[in-house]
Amino acid sequence: MKHFIKVVRAEAHKQFRNKIHNVWVVFSMLIWPILAFAAAYFQFKPFSFEAITEKVSYLNDESIITYIMIGYFAMVFFRSFVQSAWEFSSERIYGTLELIYLSPASRIAIILGNAIASLAINVWMFALFMTGIYILFNQVPLMNGAVLTLALAMMVLMSILWGMLLNALFLFTRDSGMLFTVLEEPMELFAGVKIPVQLFPLWAKGIGLAFPLTYVIKLLREVVFLGHNLAEVSALFYTCIFICTIMFVATVFILKWGERHNAITGDMALF
């Protein structure tokens, strides 16, 4: 266990130092989410919410800013993992992946460390931004603090597991760059970051179900806007735990199978 923690810490430190070599890099990470958030907000602003409110009771002129912000807040967590997993595949190019495989370090610890670094790098700025917006717009929605804390914890857990799963996929194959394309924009659209999933046709709802982000956003919005207690969101919580379990099992399986496969094909040095 001590070795596991050492590896997580070392990997997180390495990734952090690799990515943050200049304080402006940190600030630049804030720019994209702010612009995307602002664009989404002003796209919605001119439209009437009457039709939407029929399907999503809590979405109206006043709540739209919080509604979109929650979507983007969760999105930043998940998106940062897609990007960091994609960047992690560069270990293959630099030859360092071979050295990681050469060592006795736990592979799970490596990808967990990478995921944690990504979380630390990308998320704090957006959290700061969100707090600022709340204060600015004086929007403090009715919510259950304890359940919100649990929901946020679930969001962190799910996003880390999502990151680990993607890392495992990116480590497994050198042709996984397409996953980046598939997961970036479609995740934003189908998980209901901007547009409520309730308004989607059935096929689009089906796609949305494939992204863990969909469940996290739903959970956060129900807690924030409807002030649901734990009993009311328990089904959603259990679903999230089930998805977490699937993601973890899949990660362990892909890592083990991938390393075995690479040892047979010798692909780990190829890029």
Next chain:
Amino acid sequence: MIEARNLKKTYHTKVKKGLFKREKDIVEAVKGIHLKLEKGQIIGLLGINGAGKTTTIKMLSTLIKATSGEILVDGVEINENPLKIKQKVNMIAGGERMIYWRLTGRENLWYYGQLYGIPDKVLKTRIDRLLTLVGLNEKQNVPVERYSKGMKQRLQIARGLINDPDYLFMDEPTLGLDAPIAREIRTYIKKLAIEEQKGILLTSHYINEVEALCDYIYILDHGEVILEGTAKTLSESTFETKITVLELAEMNSEIEASMQRFAVEENAIIHRSPDAYLIRFESKNELTEALVKRIHSENLPLSKLYVEAPKLEDTIIEISRRVNS
């Protein structure tokens, strides 16, 4: 000791035939290699055509699984306890990859040390010792991107020693380095084997490097060991003739005629050097004894007499010529 017995590796690959069509292809990269590496010994792997050197190194270091055969590390089969084996081996490659450029030299060593679960105090002492060994003490807190090629390579060596391995696999460790730095690195490598008793497997395209460092050499061609031995025994088994060199203090037509007669008597070929006082005799046997007698009987002004061993480079060129023809 690392011992590989009848090691084979076959790759099943897919070759693109157009946009959608792919054909299966089977490549036998290594075809039954036997080799041994003892602690304190440096062995060389030299390859001719697609020899299978890198595949062999990767199999020995646990990165690639052999299709068949056996690898024993200190008597333990490599697949029996790979985690234990990983603690005993490490790999150093030439070039500027395999280190993190934005991290400092010390941070790189610390990171790799953590991967091996080395206790913090031990790791700190070891990093200090390794930085001193490779002469990077003063630059330890400078990002690697500001290092010269030679410094990066020295850091690679320190990185390869971070887990204090018993066996090191070095793949072209002096690739692309200037001659003085390459010589410095060779000195480290020799030191590692002699003073630290590391077993080192070296591959290099610089044949002089292999000749200078290796106690034993394996020559691979198309995945097979076609010849093995020390540099001396390799050349002896490759070249059928021996070169005896005679250097005289003076030369005249009488001496020249005498040497011609000697060559005919001994069934040797004479190679005259641009240096008029130097004569090379190529024959099946060493001619030193016969030449000493002739020099004595004719009272010739001897300066030097020796048998010229062919360089490993000549041996490899000769083997390569035979293989390709």
